[in-house]
Amino acid sequence: MHIGEVASRTGRSIHAIRWYEAQGLVPGVERDRGGRRVYTEHHVGWLEFMDRLRGTGMSVAQMREYTALAKKGDSALGERRALLRAHQARVLENIARWTEALTLIDAKLEFYDEWVAKGERPAVGPHRRVWRAARRHSKAPQMARGAAR
Numbered sequence: 001m002h003i004g005e006v007a008s009r010t011g012r013s014i015h016a017i018r019w020y021e022a023q024g025l026v027p028g029v030e031r032d033r034g035g036r037r038v039y040t041e042h043h044v045g046w047l048e049f050m051d052r053l054r055g056t057g058m059s060v061a062q063m064r065e066y067t068a069l070a071k072k073g074d075s076a077l078g079e080r081r082a083l084l085r086a087h088q089a090r091v092l093e094n095i096a097r098w099t100e101a102l103t104l105i106d107a108k109l110e111f112y113d114e115w116v117a118k119g120e121r122p123a124v125g126p127h128r129r130v131w132r133a134a135r136r137h138s139k140a141p142q143m144a145r146g147a148a149r
Contacts, residue, residue, distance in 0.1 A: 006039045010047050017047065024064050025050050027071050056091045 007014050020026050021037075026046060030038045053063055066083050069076040114122045 001039050001044075003037050003039065006044060006047070009044055010051070012047065012051065020047060020050060023060055025060075025067050027067055053087070056087070057094060058087055062087070 001009075003014050003017055006012075006017055010017070012020075017026075021029060026043060029043060032038050050063055050067075053066070054060075058066075062083065066080060069080045069083065111122060
């Protein structure tokens, strides 16, 4: 298939697909006699995987490293697995931080909902305790990470 079909199948622009390829993130793209890129189902899946990695915060450099390891085949399975395992740990850490942030946002929204419903600012209550507890909890890991750098 040509790049237009890949674009419509993946929801990415032609420009984005070319960018991924220029970054060395789409291995094995052949060209037809007219010089046009020819993609396979493998490339469609690969682009979707690269997009997922990027969406979870993997750097382009790490994506290049993963792609280079994939090109090595079975001999680099351990290295690929280790790279993805480390990324998985970072993603899980981010999910925990986002979940914590969502708890704070939920508490604040409940506070505002109560304020709107009653027409006056609520007394410091459970919302504030949730907010303070979450802030205390979130500062400890940040300080530890900062000290480790």
